[in-house]
Amino acid sequence: MSLQMVSAVSNSSLLQPGCSLLNFDGHVFFFGQKGWPKRSCPTGVFFLDIKQNELKMKPVFFSKDSCYLPPLRYPAICTFRGNEESDKHQYIIHGGKTPNNDLSDKIYIMSLVSKTSKKTTFQCVEKDLGGDVPEARYGHTINIVHSRGKSMSVIFGGRAYIPLAQRTTEKWNSVVDCLPSVFLVDFEFGCCTSYILPELQDGLSFHVSVARNDTIYILGGHSLQNNTRSPSLYKLKVDLPLGSPALTCSVLPGGISVSSAIVTQTSDNEFVLVGGYQSDSQKRLVCNTIVLEDDKIEIVERASPDWTPDIKHCRMWFGCDMGKGSVLLGIPGANKQLISDANYFYILRCKGAEEDEEEELTAQICSQASTEDQGDSTPFEDSEEFCFSAEASSFDVDDTDTYNEDDDEDESETGYWITCCASCNIDINTWVPFYSTELNKPAMILCSHGAGHWVHAQCMDLSESMLLHLSEANIKYFCNEHVDLNKGLQTPKKAMHLKKEPMKPLRKKKTMNLTTPVKKSFLRRLFE
Numbered sequence: 001m002s003l004q005m006v007s008a009v010s011n012s013s014l015l016q017p018g019c020s021l022l023n024f025d026g027h028v029f030f031f032g033q034k035g036w037p038k039r040s041c042p043t044g045v046f047f048l049d050i051k052q053n054e055l056k057m058k059p060v061f062f063s064k065d066s067c068y069l070p071p072l073r074y075p076a077i078c079t080f081r082g083n084e085e086s087d088k089h090q091y092i093i094h095g096g097k098t099p100n101n102d103l104s105d106k107i108y109i110m111s112l113v114s115k116t117s118k119k120t121t122f123q124c125v126e127k128d129l130g131g132d133v134p135e136a137r138y139g140h141t142i143n144i145v146h147s148r149g150k151s152m153s154v155i156f157g158g159r160a161y162i163p164l165a166q167r168t169t170e171k172w173n174s175v176v177d178c179l180p181s182v183f184l185v186d187f188e189f190g191c192c193t194s195y196i197l198p199e200l201q202d203g204l205s206f207h208v209s210v211a212r213n214d215t216i217y218i219l220g221g222h223s224l225q226n227n228t229r230s231p232s233l234y235k236l237k238v239d240l241p242l243g244s245p246a247l248t249c250s251v252l253p254g255g256i257s258v259s260s261a262i263v264t265q266t267s268d269n270e271f272v273l274v275g276g277y278q279s280d281s282q283k284r285l286v287c288n289t290i291v292l293e294d295d296k297i298e299i300v301e302r303a304s305p306d307w308t309p310d311i312k313h314c315r316m317w318f319g320c321d322m323g324k325g326s327v328l329l330g331i332p333g334a335n336k337q338l339i340s341d342a343n344y345f346y347i348l349r350c351k352g353a354e355e356d357e358e359e360e361l362t363a364q365i366c367s368q369a370s371t372e373d374q375g376d377s378t379p380f381e382d383s384e385e386f387c388f389s390a391e392a393s394s395f396d397v398d399d400t401d402t403y404n405e406d407d408d409e410d411e412s413e414t415g416y417w418i419t420c421c422a423s424c425n426i427d428i429n430t431w432v433p434f435y436s437t438e439l440n441k442p443a444m445i446l447c448s449h450g451a452g453h454w455v456h457a458q459c460m461d462l463s464e465s466m467l468l469h470l471s472e473a474n475i476k477y478f479c480n481e482h483v484d485l486n487k488g489l490q491t492p493k494k495a496m497h498l499k500k501e502p503m504k505p506l507r508k509k510k511t512m513n514l515t516t517p518v519k520k521s522f523l524r525r526l527f528e
Contacts, residue, residue, distance in 0.1 A: 001272075001287065001305040002349045006050060011057040012342055014046070015330060017316075018073030021048070022091050023323035024112040029060060029120075032073045036099050039428070039440050042416060044071040047120050055345060058120075063113050064418050066124040072096030072104055074138035076155065078211075080109070080187075081144075092144075092153060095137045101173060103136035103160060107185070127187065132194035134183045135160055139205035147214040147240035154216055154238065155183040157204040159224065177203025177224050182236065184245055197236075199249040204230060206259045210271060212292045214238050219299075220276070222259035229278065231257040235297070254299055258284050264350055266325040269293060272302070272350040274327055275319055283317060287350075305348060325351035416441040420455040421481060434458045435467060445470060449482035 008015070019032035028048040037044035041059035049056040062069075075096030079089045091110040097103060106126055113121040140158025144151055159175045161167075167174075180200035184193045207221025207230075218234040233255030239246040261276030261284070273288040285307055291298045311317065311331055319329040327350065330343040417428045426442050435443050435457070443457040445467070457467050460479055470477055 001303065003305040003308070004053065004347050004349070005308075006053050006055045006345050006347055008055045008342070008345055011046065012055070012345075014057065015343060015345070017318040017330075018097070019320070020075060020077050020093075021320040021322055021328065022077070022110065024089075024115075026323070027115065027120075028322050030057060031071070031093075032075065032096070033071045034073065034099065035071070037071060042428075042441065043069065043122070045069075045122060050347070060120045060122060063121055063123045066122070067108070067126045069093075069108055069110075069124045070098045070104070072098065075104070076140045076142035076158070078142045078144055078153070080151075080153070092142060094134070094142050094155060095140060095158065097138050103138060105134065105136035109187075127190060129185065129190050129192050131192040132183065133192050134194075135178065137178050140178070141207065141209040141218075143209050143211035143216050145211055145214050145216060145238045145240075147238055150240040151187075152238065152240060152245070153185040153187065154211075154236070155185060156180075156209065156216075156218065156236075157207055157221065159203075159205045175224070177205060179203060182247060182249075184238070184247075193245070195247050197247065197249040199234065199251055202226065202230070208258075208261050208263055208273065210263060210290060210292065210297075212269070214240070215295070217290075217292075217297050219273075220256055220258040220261060227280075229257045229259050231255045233297070233299075252297070254297075256288065256299065262319050262321055262327050263290070264321040264323070264325050264327050266351050272325065273299075274348060274350070275317060275329070283314075285312070308346075310344060311346070319348075322347070325349060416444065418454070420444075420453075420459055421479065424456060424459050426456050426459065435464050437464075437468075443467060445477055447479040447482055448476040449478055453479075455479045 014033040015030065016034045018034065019030060022029040022031055022045075028050075030046040030048050031044065033044055043060055043062050045060040045062075046057040047060055049058060072093065073096055076094045078092055080092050081089045088111075093108040093110060094106075095104055107129060109125045109127055111123050111125075113123050115121075134155050137158035137160045140155060142153055142155050144153050157180075158178045160178050162171065162174050162176050180196075180203050182195045182197060182200070184195070185191075202223045202225065204218070204221030204223060208219040210217045210219070214237060216236040216238070218236060220229060220231075222229050233252040235250045235252050237248045237250075239248075256273070258273075258276040258278055262274045263271050264274070265271050269292045271290040271292075273290055276284045278284040285304060287302050287304045289300050289302045291300075311329070314331040317329060317331045319327050322328050327348040329346045329348055331346075333342045333344055417426065418424075420426070431442060433439065437443060444454045445457050445460070445462070447453050447455055462470075
């Protein structure tokens with residue numbers, strides 16, 4: 001194992017506990033910044049470019065048919081392939097915290113649309129679920145299991161806010177362990193089913209889960225109710241016959257008392273467990289190898305890297321799996337850096353140089369990593385531990401011509417910056433708020449023509465009062481190109497200028513009367 005420090009040269013303050021890393025085809029992407037996205041990167045997703053020990057972050061764009069994805073921290077993330085032989089995979093993102101500390105119960109599917117040296121485009125789709133939908137939570141895990149030619153996702157653990165009826169002003173944001181229910185989610189039909197297993201008695205969060213084929217192993221985790229880190233090792237087996245699924249759970253010996261550990265895959269059936277906490281105030285500097293063979297699991301201690309003094313003595317650390325046996329670790333910069341919220345970053349490579357080759361990895365991992373936000377309350381008690389995904393893809397710092405912060409213009413294709421019509425003049429580089437309700441994105445309205453499409457309110461020449469009326473009333477709207485007088489309210493067309501009628505002869509006659517002698521005398525007296 002080797003440990004190497006990297007220098008963060010751009011947007012490093014966005015890398016905070018709670019974020020996640022996504023790995024597509026060896027390229028690593030960052031998701032889940034601490035605050036709301038800025039205009040420079042409205043998607044909140046960045047390409048993580050690491051070259052010559054320098055870490056740079058570049059904005060990533062969404063396709064026009066993507067939904068809005070908030071910057072979720074501490075979500076559950078795992079990869080999903082249509083079948084085990086497929087090289088292409090998608091990411092499933094469930095739950096997490098928004099910058100307003102609201103918890104999400106939504107599930108998103110992220111896929112890579114295109115990547116060039118100048119621009120990366122993702123598609124993000126929200127998946128509708130029915131049945132026993134898991135409540136909003138964070139610090140949990142999600143895994144994919146395969147059985148009898150079918151695949152399902154399994155959600156377990158996490159924390160949630162106390163029920164609304166029990167909230168008080170002093171305990172409004174207090175959290176509790178979620179019930180130890182296991183949720184099976186069928187993405188083909190969008191239905192969820194919950195199961196209560198007698199072996200799972202206590203709720204867990206920030207645990208580690210490793211999945212292979214039809215079996216999930218759950219290791220460690222923290223329980224708020226007992227303030228303990230469970231040494232139990234659970235084996236969850238999922239059978240997917242033609243009828244109803246069957247779940248069985250057993251408790252195995254040889255578990256580890258740890259929370260917020262990081263797992264990375266080094267071979268088809270071997271994983272490395274790094275980091276985490278063994279108590280509220282003590283980091284776990286020991287590393288372990290996890291081997292999955294057939295229907296059993298083996299956990300053995302392995303040689304740890306030469307931790308630097310900064311890592312050994314720091315109060316907290318956080319990190320993410322980058323794929324191919326590599327882990328990104330971060331520690332607080334404290335007062336040693338000019339930027340107060342900046343961190344030091346290291347890359348830990350868990351594979352030897354002779355093993356560092358391309359592999360097709362089939363196992364799925366999801367784990368929860370490192371700790372509370374800087375400035376939070378007392379050492380690791382009720383800590384907001386860092387959630388991340390240990391991805392089964394490979395991490396490759398290649399020599400492709402990736403771009404940096406000095407690159408020229410970026411033409412964003414996020415939902416707000418589309419070309420909504422032929423006369424659209426909304427540009428991300430020149431746009432300024434037009435309505436009082438706008439902040440950092442242009443106001444948009446849905447045209448009900450056909451399957452529906454979004455247009456900019458400013459391009460439709462809508463007044464602010466009309467825009468507010470349309471947003472509050474249940475009225476179908478049609479854009480300028482699809483106006484239909486028989487379908488609700490539409491944008492009025494520009495009024496045609498009417499030609500003035502010629503003056504009537506009668507008015508000309510009155511003008512001629514000014515030449516009469518009477519009026520001439522009147523005017524003469526007026527000017528004398």
